[in-house]
Amino acid sequence: MPITQYLLLSAFLFCTGIYGVLARRNGVLVLMSIELMLNAVNINLVAFSARLSDAAGQVFALFVIAIAAAEVGVGLAIVLLIYRNRVAVNLDEIDLMKG
Amino acid sequence: MSHPVLASYAAQNVAFWIIAITMAVAAIGVVSMKNIVHAALALVIVLAGVAAQFLLLQAEFIGIVQVLIYIGAVVVLFLFGIMLTRAPMRKTGEFDNDQRILAGLVSLLIFGVLASLLSQQFSGDKLRLGQPTQTAAIADSIFRTYVVGFEVVSMLLLAALVGAIVLARRD
Numbered sequence: 573m574p575i576t577q578y579l580l581l582s583a584f585l586f587c588t589g590i591y592g593v594l595a596r597r598n599g600v601l602v603l604m605s606i607e608l609m610l611n612a613v614n615i616n617l618v619a620f621s622a623r624l625s626d627a628a629g630q631v632f633a634l635f636v637i638a639i640a641a642a643e644v645g646v647g648l649a650i651v652l653l654i655y656r657n658r659v660a661v662n663l664d665e666i667d668l669m670k671g
Numbered sequence: 672m673s674h675p676v677l678a679s680y681a682a683q684n685v686a687f688w689i690i691a692i693t694m695a696v697a698a699i700g701v702v703s704m705k706n707i708v709h710a711a712l713a714l715v716i717v718l719a720g721v722a723a724q725f726l727l728l729q730a731e732f733i734g735i736v737q738v739l740i741y742i743g744a745v746v747v748l749f750l751f752g753i754m755l756t757r758a759p760m761r762k763t764g765e766f767d768n769d770q771r772i773l774a775g776l777v778s779l780l781i782f783g784v785l786a787s788l789l790s791q792q793f794s795g796d797k798l799r800l801g802q803p804t805q806t807a808a809i810a811d812s813i814f815r816t817y818v819v820g821f822e823v824v825s826m827l828l829l830a831a832l833v834g835a836i837v838l839a840r841r842d
Binding site for chain 1: 680683684687688691694695698699701702707710711714717718721724725728729730732733736737740741744745748749751752753755756757765766767768770771773774775777778779781782785786789790793794795796797798799800801804808809811812813816817820821824827828830831832834835836838839841
């Protein structure tokens with residue numbers, strides 16, 4: 573099997589995630605798009621691990637999965653806090669630090 | 672052509688494209704659906720597809736971890752987040768901001784650059800799938816070569832856990 577098809581699938585998922593981060597305004601949906609991008613990275617890591625017959629790529633994929641779980645936990649806690657304080661999770665209405 | 676190895680390569684290719692097209696459609700659904708719960712369910716399809724691709728790449732441990740952590744934990748967290756922030760379910764057009772076209776152009780541009788570069792660089796590079804990766808090999812790699820990274824990730828998870836509790840609790 574050519575490795576290019578895995579790389580193209582992962583590039584497609586990554587670019588879909590970029591579109592979601594840029595175009596969505598709900599905080600939870602932006603976090604979901606970030607998950608898409610992290611999964612694209614994981615596909616790349618595992619594909620190259622299979623290409624090189626080396627388990628190191630899969631170890632890095634495990635690290636990425638753990639960090640993604642931590643990121644979702646903290647991110648959703650922040651979204652909840654913003655909702656509680658401002659009753660809105662639309663990211664373009666949160667401009668407290670805008671000069 | 673009825674060689675068993677060739678037949679198994681063809682079967683893997685067919686499986687890859689079926690899963691990949693499902694994943695692509697579901698990923699577009701995640702970033703374009705008007706109902707936030709439907710977007711979360713489309714995300715489940717994408718994550719399950721990623722797990723299936725890991726199984727196709729003979730990385731069985733990572734595939735199982737993907738199902739357990741992403742579909743089991745992360746998606747449930749997302750659904751709780753949706754529930755607790757009481758996101759509007761049925762209003763259309765409210766989840767997208769007004770830079771949608773620009774965002775689409777940017778992501779298409781990045782995809783074009785990535786796709787042309789990757790297909791130039793890795794054309795003709797074949798995966799030779801033999802034996803599945805042993806979980807023992809991954810464990811050896813984690814606890815021997817990358818043990819420092821493992822400890823750092825453990826501390827990061829602990830810090831994230833404490834931070835999430837501190838942020839989300841009421842007092």
